[in-house]
Amino acid sequence: MIVEPFLMHVDDDALTDLRRRIVTTRWPPPAPGPAWGQGTDLDYLKSLLADWSGGFDWRAEERRINRSHQFRATIHGLAVHFVHERAVDGSGIPLLLLHGWPSTFVELLPLIPLLTDPRSHGIDGPAFDLVIPSLPGYGFSERPQRGNYLDIARLMQALMGGLGYTRYGAGGGDFGAGIASLMALDQPSSTLGIHLSNLELSPHLDDGSRPLSDAEREYLTQRDLWDRAERGYSAMQSTKPQTLAYALNDSPAGLAAWIVEKWRSWTDSDGDLDRRFPRELLLTTLTIFWATRSITTSMRDYYDNRWDGVTIGPETFVTVPTGIANFARQFVFEGRPPREWAERLYNVRRWTEMPSGGHFAPVEEPRLLATDIAAFFADL
Numbered sequence: 001m002i003v004e005p006f007l008m009h010v011d012d013d014a015l016t017d018l019r020r021r022i023v024t025t026r027w028p029p030p031a032p033g034p035a036w037g038q039g040t041d042l043d044y045l046k047s048l049l050a051d052w053s054g055g056f057d058w059r060a061e062e063r064r065i066n067r068s069h070q071f072r073a074t075i076h077g078l079a080v081h082f083v084h085e086r087a088v089d090g091s092g093i094p095l096l097l098l099h100g101w102p103s104t105f106v107e108l109l110p111l112i113p114l115l116t117d118p119r120s121h122g123i124d125g126p127a128f129d130l131v132i133p134s135l136p137g138y139g140f141s142e143r144p145q146r147g148n149y150l151d152i153a154r155l156m157q158a159l160m161g162g163l164g165y166t167r168y169g170a171g172g173g174d175f176g177a178g179i180a181s182l183m184a185l186d187q188p189s190s191t192l193g194i195h196l197s198n199l200e201l202s203p204h205l206d207d208g209s210r211p212l213s214d215a216e217r218e219y220l221t222q223r224d225l226w227d228r229a230e231r232g233y234s235a236m237q238s239t240k241p242q243t244l245a246y247a248l249n250d251s252p253a254g255l256a257a258w259i260v261e262k263w264r265s266w267t268d269s270d271g272d273l274d275r276r277f278p279r280e281l282l283l284t285t286l287t288i289f290w291a292t293r294s295i296t297t298s299m300r301d302y303y304d305n306r307w308d309g310v311t312i313g314p315e316t317f318v319t320v321p322t323g324i325a326n327f328a329r330q331f332v333f334e335g336r337p338p339r340e341w342a343e344r345l346y347n348v349r350r351w352t353e354m355p356s357g358g359h360f361a362p363v364e365e366p367r368l369l370a371t372d373i374a375a376f377f378a379d380l
Helices: 012-023 042-053 058-065 111-116 149-162 175-186 214-230 232-237 241-250 252-265 279-292 295-307 366-379
Strands: 002-005 070-075 078-085 093-098 128-133 168-172 191-196 318-326 346-353
Touching: 012 042, 012 252, 012 279, 042 252, 042 279, 058 279, 070 149, 078 111, 078 149, 093 149, 093 175, 093 366, 111 128, 111 366, 128 149, 128 366, 149 175, 168 175, 175 191, 175 318, 191 366, 232 241, 232 295, 241 252, 241 295, 252 279, 252 295, 279 295, 318 366, 346 366
Parallel strands: 093 128, 093 168, 168 191, 191 318, 318 346
Antiparallel strands: 002 070, 070 078, 078 128
16 A cells, blocks of 8 residues: 655646635525525525635645644555544544545544543543545545445455554545444454544344334434435435536536535534534634545445345344444434434444534534543444
């Protein structure tokens, strides 16, 4: 594996073109009814894009992110971008942290000081050597022509092995949770434990499965309601992502509307993103997707996992110790899965009902998440 230092840099011409496209956006009329009722609110989006083209200082964010130790590794002919931060005391548990969609590696950066130097931040637990990649097809990592959870899991195993780690932990949310789960299924002897901030994979159910509990039935009812009201994006991305890609790759307004609506819907924000996050975070995420033209390749995760994915069968079970931080507001009204649902698929050693936070836990509640990660691995 070839590893080279890496610094983010977006060309001035790309930033100039971005601002030009924002200024010349052809806006649709507002939707009737309440704000956000039919999708991203027009007034909010206009305000956000005005900041993106005007007050947002990308160069300042670029300098801040570049203070992290970044690299690109060539693995199986693909360039994989990652951050590698070692424990401050020189002896840390190797831990791979994985983001999902629509996210970037930047979402995980708030965990670095908390996990590489937990004692200085009042966290009781071990320190970690952190490896935080951009998933293949996101930002600065290249994507293979096809790649399901298992394909990406094996790429991540090669990354950790190439860095000299033979036994390590893994974790994350969304697609990151799915990939960490497949790493544990594929190479349990290499995986010390996995820590998940949501349940990406569902267990197999058939006539031979134990009966559903009342809590499980209630959860599945809520999940079905969520699917009917909110799953349209997934249906599109898992069937015709290329059709959607032309609009999102060409229009900053289209890209922002598609991504920001998910950040609003999937966070513990009560519908007010500006209360929950600084706009710089959202605009940094948008700029990385825009500058690298990677929204198209990121969406292929949905297509590849739907049509060429891994089957969870009746015998599938993650024997590796698993910790799960069950955050309060994963989605708008999906509800939280009960522990017995997770125990159908995972060897659950730690289960924490989080009082707040949602789908983007590393930036919503970084301290809660870091404390739970540290406690889980301390107990192993």
